[in-house]
Amino acid sequence: MRPFVRLGSIVGVLAVVIAASACTKKEDTPEGGTSALTAAQVKVALVPGGAHPYFQPWKDAGGKAKTDFAFGDVTFNETAGWDQTKQNDVLTSLAAQGYNAFGIFGVAPESINSTFENLKKQGFHVGSLASCPAGDKNLADFCLSTDVQEAAYKAAKAAVDAMGGAGNLVHLTGNKVDSNTQRRIAGVQKAVDETGGKVKLLDTITDIDKDLQTAQKAVADLLAAKGSQVNAIVTTAYNPAVAAAGGVKQAKLPIKVIAIDDDPTIIAGIKAGEVAATVLQNPVGQAYVGSYALVKLSEGCTMATPGVIIDSGSFVVTTANVATYDNDRAAKTTSLKSDFDSKYLTCAK
């Protein structure tokens, strides 16, 4: 058998080499210039990186956008499981199902541009929602996201204020090997640096946004080990925020907690004075205005600046404005939509 295998292998390799040497690459035909669709033909897919409470408002916001802007269909698919390969798979599966406009929170900001490029090559419109690609380039049509570094900076500033301008701060956040986390760490560091040494960043605990249990355990460990030294905790991820609010309340320690987002426990904590402040993002605006922009692009509009990065807003909420914060957020969403009409989109009259 062996000689046949060897002979077969040699013949096979030779055939491949000869065939390859005679080959030339086909000219790339731009497929992006697809003809404009009517709103009814546009099917929007909102695809977060995985299941996470932050994205739940996308479902209703997408549904509301569909009603308000009368486009064909909208779906929300959170099956990517925080794995870029799986997310790519989910996206191509949705495309095969007829979805032709995508609002995506990329699992891996460092490689999501490749995913955007693949989809755009097939002629689909893509918006990067709630997170922008790492680096200077955004190959999606636009990125509508919280400026995470700015939001983390605001949160850390609020923490510094809450602790009276001096003391020890701890930062709780998400996946360390995620470039957004790196930006958050940089934002907190900037606020700490600005105190000129009065505030010390005691610890930055990462990788605890996987689920609430992980975050709760990390907070319990932190409070047990260093609870008496910590003056404030700033959180820049959802699960650590909920865990820190609950943990500090339970431990009855005089630690100021700066949370993120508006989980009911956090809002209740602010009302009760247990949470000093929270920094809200704008998931509803991202999904609602993102869907609107995708429909407009599908109808034939173009981006004035392809790949433009737009801040969807972040809002510091304290006891002073806890009753009215949603008005600010709704106002930001409205202004984002009109900004798309007036600044970001170029549409034929």
Add this chain to the structure above:
Amino acid sequence: MKQEDTTTPEQPRPPARLPLWANPRIGLVVLLIALIALFTTLRPAFLNTQLTLVPMQADISVYAVVGLSQLAVLSLGHMNMAVGRMAAMSAFASGLLHDRLDAPLILALAGGLAMGALLGALAGLIISRTGVNSFVVTLALDFALIGLVSLLYASFTDGVAFNGLPAGMSALRTDTFADYCAGDVCGPEIPLLAPIALVAVLVVGLLFRWSRTGREVLMAGSNAKAAELSGIPVRLRTIQAHALSGLLAGLAGFLLSANNGAFSAGVGDGFLLPSFLAPVLGGTLLVGGAVSVLGTVLGTAITQVIYKGLNLLQFQVDELKLYIGLVLLAALSLDRLRHVLAERRGVPA
């Protein structure tokens, strides 16, 4: 391509030729065809070339190599719990070579493979010298490498990934052979990644089928004591099998980096479960002594087809996991049923 245990004493008469239905690989092929037929009936988009078949082939290419990486040590009855992190370290080595030394694609690949092989050999060396269970050694190695990968990326990049890829690597992601033509004749719609995985499959298959080293690894896996007494250098074979596992993990890391578009710290995160699933589904024994390379490829293909099919049916996250589990359980049970039937009729399966 199942490798029978060569230490069994010779039968007085050669066993009857395996009937087709009793061949486990045929069972898997039938299952694969049945699944494709089922999903195509439910969703004709399953046969969409650009959006389903090409990405699926690329995924199968990556995960087949991941499966082979585990198979290389399963042959000994060992496990490699660090398969994902070895891939991450290899991707780091490739990225570093390109980033700092401007290494071309082939050199970056070679560097990555060398890194994987070295790490594998290190695991093999520790296991063979200390006699500590491979599960424990590779799990400890995995923990150590998680930290190391994170530290290395933090030191050598401005975040969690290298910017830029060697020339030609993007083509591996985006192009198929249909993009290359000799005159009017263009290649098939097969991604450029597929032949690389095919070479790995052939080499591993030939190694365990025909090479002395491969057969000796299987003998060591079947009965280490007997192999030792027969003059087989069991320690060396252990190191070699682990080095092969590391090398294949490195190749899988490279393929995934090509597929996702970046050498990043997240490469290999999702490798562990699929690495066991494909070989076991394909008929490789966890206790060592018998491997099935073709079965591993078929096992990978089945898993990916199920995943893609369920994605196309737009199951939500919990249902998706539930159904993947159920379909795999059904597949394994059917295989077991076939095995029992074959035993009753006196044919080995």
